[in-house]
Amino acid sequence: MIQHDVVIVGSGIxxxxxxxEIKRQAPRSDVALVSKLYPLRSPSxxxxxxxxxxxxxxxxxxxxxxxxxxxxxxxxxxxxxxxADTLSFGGGLGNSEAVAALCEAAPSAIIELELMGxxxxxxxxxxxxxxxxxxxxxxxxxxxxxxxxxxxxxxxYGELVRYGIKIYPEQFLLQLLVADGNAxxxxxxxxxxxxxxxxxxxxxxxxxxxxxxxxxxxxxxQSSTGDGVVAAARAGVALxxxxxxxxxxxxxxxxxxxxxxxxxxxxxxxxxTTEQRFMANYSPAxxxxxxxxxxxxxxxxxxxxxxxxxVAKDHVWLDVRHLPxxxxxxxxxxxxxxxxxxxxxxxxDDLIPVQPTAHHTLGGLPTDLxxxxxxxxxxxxVGACATNGAHGTAALPGNMLAAAVVFGRRTxxxxxxxxxxxxxxxxxxxxxxxxxxxAEIAQLLSRKGxxxxxxxREELLHSTSHSNGARSDAxxxxxxxxxxxxxxxxxxxxxxxxxxxxxxTELVEALELDRLLEVSSAIAQAKVGISTAAPAFSxxxxxxxxxxxxxxxxxxQTITAPPAPPIS
Amino acid sequence: xxxRIRVPRYDAxxxxxxxxxxxxxxxxxxxxxxxxxxxxxxxEDGTLAYRRSCRSxxxxxxxxxxxxxxxxxxNTRVMALESPELSVNPLPGFPVIRDxxxxxxxxxxxxxxxxxYLITDTAPPESGERLxxxxxxxxxxxxxxxxxxxxxxxxxxxxxxxxxxxxxxxxTRTYRFVEDSRDTATKARLDLVGNETGxxxxxxxxxxxxxxPKGILNTENIQTLKRKIMLSRLxxxxxxxxxxxxxxx
Numbered sequence: 001m002i003q004h005d006v007v008i009v010g011s012g013i014x015x016x017x018x019x020x021e022i023k024r025q026a027p028r029s030d031v032a033l034v035s036k037l038y039p040l041r042s043p044s045x046x047x048x049x050x051x052x053x054x055x056x057x058x059x060x061x062x063x064x065x066x067x068x069x070x071x072x073x074x075x076x077x078x079x080x081x082x083x084a085d086t087l088s089f090g091g092g093l094g095n096s097e098a099v100a101a102l103c104e105a106a107p108s109a110i111i112e113l114e115l116m117g118x119x120x121x122x123x124x125x126x127x128x129x130x131x132x133x134x135x136x137x138x139x140x141x142x143x144x145x146x147x148x149x150x151x152x153x154x155x156x157y158g159e160l161v162r163y164g165i166k167i168y169p170e171q172f173l174l175q176l177l178v179a180d181g182n183a184x185x186x187x188x189x190x191x192x193x194x195x196x197x198x199x200x201x202x203x204x205x206x207x208x209x210x211x212x213x214x215x216x217x218x219x220x221x222q223s224s225t226g227d228g229v230v231a232a233a234r235a236g237v238a239l240x241x242x243x244x245x246x247x248x249x250x251x252x253x254x255x256x257x258x259x260x261x262x263x264x265x266x267x268x269x270x271x272x273t274t275e276q277r278f279m280a281n282y283s284p285a286x287x288x289x290x291x292x293x294x295x296x297x298x299x300x301x302x303x304x305x306x307x308x309x310x311v312a313k314d315h316v317w318l319d320v321r322h323l324p325x326x327x328x329x330x331x332x333x334x335x336x337x338x339x340x341x342x343x344x345x346x347x348x349d350d351l352i353p354v355q356p357t358a359h360h361t362l363g364g365l366p367t368d369l370x371x372x373x374x375x376x377x378x379x380x381x382v383g384a385c386a387t388n389g390a391h392g393t394a395a396l397p398g399n400m401l402a403a404a405v406v407f408g409r410r411t412x413x414x415x416x417x418x419x420x421x422x423x424x425x426x427x428x429x430x431x432x433x434x435x436x437x438x439a440e441i442a443q444l445l446s447r448k449g450x451x452x453x454x455x456x457r458e459e460l461l462h463s464t465s466h467s468n469g470a471r472s473d474a475x476x477x478x479x480x481x482x483x484x485x486x487x488x489x490x491x492x493x494x495x496x497x498x499x500x501x502x503x504x505t506e507l508v509e510a511l512e513l514d515r516l517l518e519v520s521s522a523i524a525q526a527k528v529g530i531s532t533a534a535p536a537f538s539x540x541x542x543x544x545x546x547x548x549x550x551x552x553x554x555x556x557q558t559i560t561a562p563p564a565p566p567i568s
Numbered sequence: 569x570x571x572r573i574r575v576p577r578y579d580a581x582x583x584x585x586x587x588x589x590x591x592x593x594x595x596x597x598x599x600x601x602x603x604x605x606x607x608x609x610x611x612e613d614g615t616l617a618y619r620r621s622c623r624s625x626x627x628x629x630x631x632x633x634x635x636x637x638x639x640x641x642x643n644t645r646v647m648a649l650e651s652p653e654l655s656v657n658p659l660p661g662f663p664v665i666r667d668x669x670x671x672x673x674x675x676x677x678x679x680x681x682x683x684x685y686l687i688t689d690t691a692p693p694e695s696g697e698r699l700x701x702x703x704x705x706x707x708x709x710x711x712x713x714x715x716x717x718x719x720x721x722x723x724x725x726x727x728x729x730x731x732x733x734x735x736x737x738x739x740t741r742t743y744r745f746v747e748d749s750r751d752t753a754t755k756a757r758l759d760l761v762g763n764e765t766g767x768x769x770x771x772x773x774x775x776x777x778x779x780x781p782k783g784i785l786n787t788e789n790i791q792t793l794k795r796k797i798m799l800s801r802l803x804x805x806x807x808x809x810x811x812x813x814x815x816x817x
C-alpha cells in the first residue's frame with residue numbers, strides 16, 4: 001500500500017498552495033498530490049478576472065480613471081474597506097472572523113505569488129496592476145491579463161516541480177478512509193489502468209473543488225462534480241449549506257461562461273426580446289449599473305415574464321456595440337474570444353445572448369479557519385469544497401481565488417506544525433476498504449440494463465437548469481425531490497457500453513453522475529428545509545454573524561439583499 | 569446539418585493497429601467538436617475515449633488533430649471547419665493510450681526539465697512585490713498564455729522523428745523565464761537548451777506557431793533563444809531582443 005505523510009486530493013490553486021506550504025515549513029515531510037486531472041488542467045484556470053487584496057497599488061479618481069497610487073498606498077485602500085465590501089456583498093451573512101482572516105492575509109499571499117514569479121500585469125510604477133470589480137469600493141482586483149487563475153496555477157505548479165512534490169494524476173477519488181474517527185487516507189481509481197488503490201496517510205486534505213456541475217447552466221468545468229464533498233459525506237462528515245450557490249447574471253448563452261459584470265458598469269446595455277432596455281424597470285436610479293444581485297433578479301424576472309429572447313425565451317441580450325472597441329479589447333478581451341469561438345458573433349456588430357449561470361458553490365465541508373473539518377480528526381479541507389463562512393451568500397469578485405491561496409497557505413502551515421511536532425502516526429486502514437472500493441467499480445461494470453449515463457445526466461441537468469436556479473420556489477423543489485428520487489432509481493439500471501478497465505471514461509462519467517445525483521438531492525432537500533441528518537456538529541465557527549442558512553433558499557437571500565452602492 | 573466524424577479506435581494494451589469508425593452527428597451552428605464527441609459518447613458509443621474538462625480553452629485537455637490541424641476540440645465549432653467530414657485523431661507524435669487519449673507523461677517530463685519556476689539571486693524587496701515595468705511584462709505576455717495543451721509539440725515534424733527533442737512547448741517555457749526581467753538564471757537556462765535536443769534541433773518549420781490555439785509565437789521564441797545563445801557565446805552577454813506581439817484576437 002502507498003503511504004505518504006500527507007495526501008492532498010485535488011490539484012487546483014488551493015491544493016497546490018497547501019502542498020507547497022507544508023513542504024516549505026516541513027521540508028522533510030512526504031507530501032503527495034492526487035488529482036482527477038493532470039495538475040495544469042485543474043478548474044482554477046477558468047477564473048479569469050482577478051484576485052482580491054487591499055494592496056493599494058492604484059487609486060481611482062472621480063472620473064473613473066485608475067492611476068498608480070505612488071507612495072500613498074495606505075490611503076488608496078485598506079483591509080477594513082475590503083472586509084466591509086466582503087461582508088456587504090455576502091448579504092451580511094459572512095462570518096466576520098473568517099472574512100477578517102481572509103482580507104488581512106490576502107495582500108501578503110498575493111505578494112508571495114508575485115515573488116514566486118506569477119506574471120501579474122503591472123502599473124506604470126512596476127507594481128502589481130489592480131482594477132475595479134463589482135461590489136468593490138476600491139480598485140482591488142490584481143490580475144494577470146485576462147487569465148489570472150491560469151497564471152497562478154501554472155506558477156504554483158512550477159513550485160511543486162521545484163520542491164519535487166509527488167503527483168498522482170488521473171486518479172478518481174472513490175472513498176475517504178476512516179478508522180476510529182480518524183481520516184487515514186483515500187481509495188482511488190487509477191483511470192489509466194482501471195485499478196483501485198489505497199493511499200494511506202497521517203493527514204488527509206480535500207481540495208476537490210466545486211460541485212457546480214449539478215446545474216444545467218454553469219460556469220464550472222465538466223470536472224467539477226463534487227466528488228470530494230460526496231466522499232466525505234459518505235464517510236460521515238455532515239455537509240454544510242450545500243444550497244448556498246452564487247449565480248452570476250451574465251452567463252454566455254449555451255455555455256454558462258461568466259462575462260465580467262464590469263461591462264455593465266462600463267456602460268453596456270441589457271435588452272429583452274423586443275430589444276428594449278429593461279433595467280430601468282427594476283432599478284430606476286442605477287439601471288445596468290445596479291448591484292449584480294439586482295441585475296440577476298431583473299434578468300430572471302424578464303425571462304420568467306416571457307420576455308426572454310430566442311426560441312426557448314431563455315436569455316436576454318448584452319449590448320456592447322456602443323462601447324469603444326479599444327476599451328473592451330483591453331479590459332474584457334475574452335468576451336470577443338468567447339463570442340467568436342462559441343457563437344460565431346462579433347460583439348461590436350452583434351448582440352450577445354446571456355443568461356444567469358451557476359457561478360460559485362459556497363457550501364460543502366465545514367471547516368474552521370485552519371481548515372480542520374469538524375467531526376473527523378486529521379482531516380482538512382481547503383478551496384471551493386470547504387466552507388468557513390468567509391463568503392456569506394455571495395463571494396465578492398476575486399475573493400474565491402484569494403481564499404484558495406490564503407486558506408491553502410494557512411492550512412498548510414498548520415499541517416506542517418503537526419508534522420514537525422512528530423506526533424502523528426499512520427492510521428490503520430480498515431481491512432475491507434479495498435474490497436469495498438473495488439466493489440463499486442465492479443458493480444458498475446457488470447450492470448445490465450437499458451439506461452445510459454448521458455441520457456440520465458441530461459435529464460438531471462435539464463431539471464436543475466431552472467429549479468435550482470434563480471427561479472427556485474418550494475413547489476418546484478418538491479417536484480425536484482421527486483424527480484431526483486426517480487433518477488436515482490433509474491441510475492441503478494444504467495449500463496455501460498464500455499466494460500473495459502483501461503481509460504474507461506464512461507465509467508468515470510458514471511461515477512460522476514452518481515456523485516451529482518447525491519449532491520442534487522442534498523441541495524433540493526436543503527432548500528425545502530428537510531434536514532437530511534442531524535448535524536454531527538455545530539456550524540463550523542460559532543459566531544453570531546454566521547447563522548446557519550441551510551434551511552432557507554440561499555439564492556433568495558442574495559436577491560433580496562439591499563442593493564449595495566454601484567461600483568465607483 | 570449532418571457531419572460524418574471518423575475516429576481511430578485503438579487500445580495500446582491490446583491492439584496492433586488502429587481501426588477506424590465513422591459516426592454521423594447532427595450539428596447546429598454552435599456545436600463544437602467537443603460537443604460532437606460528447607454526443608457520440610453519450611448517445612451512440614460509450615466506449616469512445618477522449619479527455620475534456622474546462623470547455624473554455626484554458627485547461628489544455630482536449631487537444632486533437634482534426635482534418636490535419638491540431639486544435640482544441642472545445643473552442644472549435646464544427647461548422648467553422650467548413651467540411652462535411654471530420655477526421656478526428658489523437659495528437660500526432662505522442663504515444664496513444666486509447667482512441668484520442670495520448671500519454672502526456674513524456675511531455676510534462678520535458679517541461680519539468682526546463683526548471684519551470686522563477687530562479688533569482690537577488691533578494692526580494694523588504695516589503696512588497698518585485699517591480700517589473702509594463703514593457704518588461706509585455707515581453708512575457710505572449711509566452712505566459714501557454715496552457716500546455718501540447719498542440720505545438722505534437723505538430724512538430726522534428727518531434728515526430730526524434731522523441732528526445734524538447735519540443736516547442738518546453739522551449740517556450742524556457743523562453744518565458746529567460747525573457748522575464750525578474751529571473752537571473754539566464755545562463756543556466758540557455759545552457760540547458762543550447763544543444764541538439766534543444767533549440768538546435770528546431771528547423772523553423774513554424775507548425776508550432778500556426779497550430780497554437782493561444783497565438784503563441786513558438787518558432788520565433790526558439791529563434792530568439794538561438795540568437796541569445798550565439799551572442800552570449802560571442803561574449804556579448806544578455807542581448808535584448810524584442811518580441812513581436814500579435815493582437816489577441
